[in-house]
Amino acid sequence: MLGAFHSQEGYAQSETSAPGGRDWQEGFAKYGLDATHALGESSFYANVAWVSSATTGQGDAAGYTTGDERKTRLENLYAGWKSGNALPALGVDGIDFSLGRQRIQLGDGFLISGDALNFGEGVLGAILTAEALTI
Numbered sequence: 001m002l003g004a005f006h007s008q009e010g011y012a013q014s015e016t017s018a019p020g021g022r023d024w025q026e027g028f029a030k031y032g033l034d035a036t037h038a039l040g041e042s043s044f045y046a047n048v049a050w051v052s053s054a055t056t057g058q059g060d061a062a063g064y065t066t067g068d069e070r071k072t073r074l075e076n077l078y079a080g081w082k083s084g085n086a087l088p089a090l091g092v093d094g095i096d097f098s099l100g101r102q103r104i105q106l107g108d109g110f111l112i113s114g115d116a117l118n119f120g121e122g123v124l125g126a127i128l129t130a131e132a133l134t135i
Contacts, residue, residue, distance in 0.1 A: 002027040007061035024057035024067055032076065041086035046079040047102070078102040 008021045032049030052072040059067040078100025082093045 001029070005060070009061060011061050011063065022058045022061045024055060024060055024065070026053075026055050028053040030075065038084075042084045043082050044079070045082065045098075047076050048074075049076040051075045074101065076100075076102050
């Protein structure tokens, strides 16, 4: 995912930022490996995935980012077992057991399981991140 942005105003002016508009680019990539191995009626599965993101240019118009942000983080690392048709009374995959770092979604994810906000490293981002850590 890539995006290029322009604003005619910079809304968070500081002593180190130049007045005027802002041009910046943002992007991210998610990549990894996913494996499944059938074992009779059941199956084992595993996943490992990373997310890399970057902001370049002058940073966003609100001042949350400086344009120098680069991060790569481990997003998923888990393994599990699905019962498949091994337990017909429970239906297909009536048991799905997994361990590790993974996304958990409740219901359809409409209100819960939304995207987390990245405050960035800019002036406002540093203030908001510090306040979030003290709560």
